[in-house]
Amino acid sequence: MKKKDKVDYVKNGKRLDGRKVDELRPIKIEAGVLQRADGSAYLEWGQNKVLVAVYGPREALPKHIQNPYRALVNYNYRMATFSVPDRKSPKPGRREIEISKVSGEALERAIFLERFPNTTIDVFVEILDSNAGTRVAALSAASVALADAGIPMRDLVSAVGVGKAGGEVILDLNKAEEDAPDAVDMPIAMLPRTKEIVLLQMDGLFTKKEWQKSMKLAEKGCEQVYEAQREALRKKFLEAEKEDKKSKKAGDQ
Amino acid sequence: MEKETRRKKIVVPGELVTEERKRIGSHVFVDEGKVYADSLGISYPDSSTASVVPLHGKYIPGRNDLIVGIISNETFNSYIVDINSIYHSFISKDSVRHELKRGSIISAIIQNVDEINEADLEDIRVFFGGEVIEVSPVKVPRIIGKNGSMLNVLKDNTGCNLIVGRNGWVWAKDGNLGLLVKAIRLIERESHLSDLTNKVEAFLKDEKGETKK
C-alpha cells in the first residue's frame, strides 16, 4: 500500500472506510468459548479475529521462576501463519516477543497477583486474522478471558489504537491508514475506572499537541471497548444464570 | 426462601457494588471508601453485606470442607495430593495405614487454610477402586441438596457409594455408575428447576424401570 500521490485519509469528516475520525470498527466479543481452558474469549474487531485462553492460577514451573509474593503473568501473543497477507513463520518473531512482554505487564496492574504466590497465570493469544490493531484487540479479549476464568481483578483492561494518517488524528487505525507515509500508531490500554495507563507504545512522528489530542480519542475509544467487554461478560452470566436460577441457596446443607 | 424478591445486579471486575458503608463480604475490594467487585458475578444491593457471588472460579479451600483428592506424587515422608485447587496439599505417610500411589483416591476434611489458600488435611480416608466424577465446584451444593436430600435420592436409586467433595470431585463406587453420571449431569443442567430433588428421583425411577424392561 505505498502511495506516492496524496491520499485524503479524512474527507468531509469521513475516512477511507467511511468511518468518522473517532469511530471504532465494529467489535464483537464472546466469553467462555473454549471448553478446556479456565477462561476464554473470542473477539472480532473489524477484520481482526482473536482467540484467547487463560489457564491458572496454577503452580509456576520450573520452581525457580516462582515468586513467593505473587503470581506471574505469562502472556503469549502469537500470530497464526495464515493471519497476514504473506505467510508468517510459525516461530515467534521479535515483534511477538515484545508484544507479549508489554501486554503481560499491562494485565499485571489489573490482577490481584498477591493473592496467588508461587503461581502463574498463563494467557495464550492466537491471532487468526489481522488488519492493524491486533495487540489491543488481543489485550481487550484477554481481560475478558481472565474475568471469565474467575480470576480476581481490580478492573478490566480496555485497549485501543490511536494515531495519525494524512495529518489527521484518528481512532482505531486500519492497515491502509497505518501505511500512510506520515502514519503514527499508538496502542494504549487503560483501566477504565481509574484511567490508569497500563500499556503505551507509539511510533511515528508526533507533536505534543497531537499526543494530547490522541489521548482524548483514546479515552473515548477505551470506554466503548469497555462497554463491549462488559456486555460480553454480562451475556455469559445471563446464559449461565438461566440454568442456575432459583436454586442459588437450595443446596446449603 | 427469599430468592426472586431480592434485587440482583450482575457485576464485572472493577464495577461498583456499593458506595454505602456496609460489612465487607467476599469477592469485593475497597478503593477510596467505595466497594467494587473483583470478579464476574452477582451482588445483592439490598443486602447488609457488600459481596459478590462469582459465576465461577477455581475451588478455594474452606475450613471443614469435605474434599476428594487424588495422590499425584510422593516424597520420602509424604504424599502430594491434588485437591482440584490452585495448590496441592500434602499428607504425611504416617497419617495413612495403606501404601498409596499416584492415582490413589482419598477423602479428607480441610483442617486449616493458610493465607495463600494452602490447605492442611485431616480425617483422611482411603478409597479402593471407584471413580471420580468431575463437576463444577459451584454446583456441588445442588448435588448434595437441602440437608443432603439430593444425595440420599442419588444413593438410594443408584446403589452407589458416594462422597461428594466440595472441590468438585465426586467419588463413586459400586451400583449403577452410568445412571449416577446421567443424574449428576441432569442436576448440573437443570439446576434452575424448582423441586429438583423430586424430579431427579422421578428421572432415576423412570430410567431404572426402562432398563429393567
Place this chain on the structure above:
Amino acid sequence: MEETIWDLRTDKTIAAIKEGKRLDGRKFDEYREVKIVNDISENADGSARVLLGKTDVIAGIKMVPGDPYPDSPDEGTISVGAELLPLASPSFESGPPREEATELARVVDRGIRESKAIDFKKLCIREGELVWIVFIDVYTMNHDGNLFDACSIAALSSLLKTKIPKLEADRVVAHEYAGKLALARKPLLSTFAKMANNVVLDPILSEEKAMEARFSCATTEDDCLCAFQKGGGGSFTESEIDNCIDVAFKKAKDIRKLL
C-alpha cells in the same frame, strides 16, 4: 542469588524517593554524567562507547549491501540488535533474558526508524536489486540501570560517525569509504521509572529493581515525539506522561550537545 541484597536496597530506594531524594543524590529529572567515546573499533563503520554513570554500553555499525524488501525496492533499512552480555551483570548469565534484550533492541530501533533520521531511499544502491542495510548492534558491558537511554545514545553517536563503505563489484572494500551516512535528525530516548507515586529520569539499577513501571519516550531536536514504550507491571496517569514528555524534550537537548 543476588535477590536478597536487592530487596534491602529496594526498601532504601523507596524510602529515599518518598523523602524527595535519590540514593545517588540526583534530582528526579537529572541524568547521570554521560561520557561518549567515538570510534572505538576500526573495523566498524561507526562505533561509540557510552558511559551513563556506571552503565557502560558499546554500539557498532556495519553497513552491508543486501536485497531490498519486495514492497520497498528503492529503500534500504536498519536493523538493531541488542546483546545483554553476561559480563555486564550476574543476572545475565542465569537463563537467557531474551525478552528484555528483544524489547531493548526494538525500542532503540523504533526511536531511530520512526524519527526518519535516516532516509531509507538514500540507502538504495540499485533499485530492486541492491540496498544498504545498516546493522546497529549494541552490547552491554556493565549494567547499572537504564540500558535504554545508554544504548540509544550509543546508537545515535555511532551513526553520526558512520562512513559508507566503498563498493567494488557490489562488494565492500575493507577500510575504504565513499562518504558519510547522512542523518536528518538526532532522536534520543529518555527513560523514566515510577515508584511510590514519583517519577524519576534515568533510573539506576536499584531504582529499576524498585520501580513499578517504566516509560521511555524518544524525542527529536525539532520537538517531535517519535516513540513511546511503557513497561513494567504498574501504571501511569496521563499527566505523569505529559510531564515525562516535557522533561524528555529538555534533557535530551543537553545530551545532544555532547554528541
